[in-house]
Amino acid sequence: MAETGSRVAGDVAREEILSLVALLAKDTVAGAEEVSVTLVGEGDPFTVASTDPLAGRMDALQYAAGAGPCLLAGTGGVTQLVEDVTAEVRWPAFARGAAEAGVRSVLSTAVPGHGATVGSVNIYSRAAAAFDARSRQAAHEVAEVAAAALAEAGNQRSVAGLTDRPPPVSRAGDPRVAGAAPQWPAV
Numbered sequence: 001m002a003e004t005g006s007r008v009a010g011d012v013a014r015e016e017i018l019s020l021v022a023l024l025a026k027d028t029v030a031g032a033e034e035v036s037v038t039l040v041g042e043g044d045p046f047t048v049a050s051t052d053p054l055a056g057r058m059d060a061l062q063y064a065a066g067a068g069p070c071l072l073a074g075t076g077g078v079t080q081l082v083e084d085v086t087a088e089v090r091w092p093a094f095a096r097g098a099a100e101a102g103v104r105s106v107l108s109t110a111v112p113g114h115g116a117t118v119g120s121v122n123i124y125s126r127a128a129a130a131f132d133a134r135s136r137q138a139a140h141e142v143a144e145v146a147a148a149a150l151a152e153a154g155n156q157r158s159v160a161g162l163t164d165r166p167p168p169v170s171r172a173g174d175p176r177v178a179g180a181a182p183q184w185p186a187v
Helices: 002-028 053-065 069-076 092-101 133-152
Strands: 034-039 046-050 080-082 105-112 117-125
Touching (some): 002 034, 002 117, 002 133, 053 069, 069 105, 105 133
Antiparallel strands (some): 105 117
16 A cells, blocks of 8 residues: 555656646747657656647657657657658658647657656647757756656656556547546555
């Protein structure tokens, strides 16, 4: 029972920390309009925090397609920049859906963990070419803040530890996108 309580408190702390990270990115990265944080691990990636439902929908498009900038940054550890989704050829399904939703630029930056990337900070803009070199540097610094905050909070036990429970269920019905209250295991 105590272990379950500790785990619930850890998950809540992680989600609160990453919500603050998303807000920090929105406030400090030039060009940012909406932001999400994706966590990856041995299970499916999922959105743990977002500043607006639009950011969660953009993540869900990538999860459904199995490809996109947030997934590549989150698993590959390399920042991904999409200057204009209407000209993007690497991820056609995502680019089409993003353009239909009015998103034009995407900047996804890896969140480093203990020897592995644990996720990404995903920044969306309705303007094409919204992110310059200073934006990319600021996004990298926000991702470092996310990593340090997770480590300090003790929530970065391992990559598997980040996703060892089923992700929260979203209002949109995609179990990989947060948005509703987490469904905790029965004790």
